[in-house]
Amino acid sequence: MRRQTFFSSRLGWPISTRNVDRVVVFTSSTTLPSSSTTSFTRPGDISRVVMKSLFFFVVAAAAYITSAVAHYTFPNLIVNDEVTGDWKYVRRTNNWQSRIPVKGVTGPEFRCFNTEINEPSETVTVSAGSTLGFKAEQSLYHAGVINIYMAKAPGNVADWDGDGEVWFKVYELPAITDGGNSMRFPAQGIDRVTFTIPPNLPDGEYLVRLENIALHLAETYGGTESFISCGQVKVVNGGNGEPGPKVAFPGAYSGYEPGVLINIYPPYPASYEMPGPDVWTG
Numbered sequence: 131m132r133r134q135t136f137f138s139s140r141l142g143w144p145i146s147t148r149n150v151d152r153v154v155v156f157t158s159s160t161t162l163p164s165s166s167t168t169s170f171t172r173p174g175d176i177s178r179v180v181m182k183s184l185f186f187f188v189v190a191a192a193a194y195i196t197s198a199v200a201h202y203t204f205p206n207l208i209v210n211d212e213v214t215g216d217w218k219y220v221r222r223t224n225n226w227q228s229r230i231p232v233k234g235v236t237g238p239e240f241r242c243f244n245t246e247i248n249e250p251s252e253t254v255t256v257s258a259g260s261t262l263g264f265k266a267e268q269s270l271y272h273a274g275v276i277n278i279y280m281a282k283a284p285g286n287v288a289d290w291d292g293d294g295e296v297w298f299k300v301y302e303l304p305a306i307t308d309g310g311n312s313m314r315f316p317a318q319g320i321d322r323v324t325f326t327i328p329p330n331l332p333d334g335e336y337l338v339r340l341e342n343i344a345l346h347l348a349e350t351y352g353g354t355e356s357f358i359s360c361g362q363v364k365v366v367n368g369g370n371g372e373p374g375p376k377v378a379f380p381g382a383y384s385g386y387e388p389g390v391l392i393n394i395y396p397p398y399p400a401s402y403e404m405p406g407p408d409v410w411t412g
């Protein structure tokens with residue numbers, strides 16, 4: 131679809147967030163009408179075929195552009211309100227160039243999304259009780275939710291991949307419902323999220339993992355699109371808390387959770403249930 135890029139500066143095509151990926155699927159499996167194989171009998175046929183071709187072209191171009199705009203990574207940790215460098219303290223993700231999200235919630239990419247790169251980042255020292263966060267390249271396009279988990283490395287976090295039932299939740303930004311009248315997504319449209327590192331978190335080196343689960347296609351199993359990042363931190367000035375409950379990634383979600391396999395369009399669900407365990411606030 132590279133030939134459509136020149137459209138990007140000129141085409142402002144109003145396309146709903148829900149349709150973006152449907153259109154991509156649609157165009158990739160649809161053969162554009164070819165005028166060379168069409169015989170014209172009346173003048174009206176020509177303009178009809180031209181219009182039809184133009185329609186497909188515009189739809190394909192809009193899908194290409196919107197898909198590029200719709201997707202992003204979270205390459206930065208925010209440490210004490212300061213945005214740190216791209217991929218400095220965050221492990222570079224498989225999609226750092228393509229921006230293509232993780233489909234579904236059960237694959238190996240759903241942990242740190244760095245299965246093709248497998249390289250540690252640097253580790254930044256942070257104080258328990260201070261503010262930590264992630265920043266995306268752009269505002270989050272799709273309707274979705276955010277969870278942040280942490281996991282304590284047995285030694286140096288740079289040497290550790292986060293295996294096992296080790297992840298506890300430290301932050302969540304769910305959808306807001308009101309008994310079926312509406313559904314809102316506070317995570318949509320923002321470009322960063324911060325949370326307080328639990329003050330009683332024991333000292334040590336940790337992976338901190340953000341998942342932004344987009345739900346615009348979530349009414350079919352495996353339809354979610356997730357944007358994931360894992361940062362490396364060394365926690366100091368901590369306490370004697372016992373974080374939990376702990377889960378594994380992948381493994382924490384089956385994909386059938388009511389907050390994952392969900393239709394976010396009217397008629398709206400009466401309530402929204404975040405996937406994963408409760409937040410441990412320490």
Ligand SMILES: [Cu+2]
Pocket residue numbers: 150151200201272344355
């Ligand atoms: Cu998308």
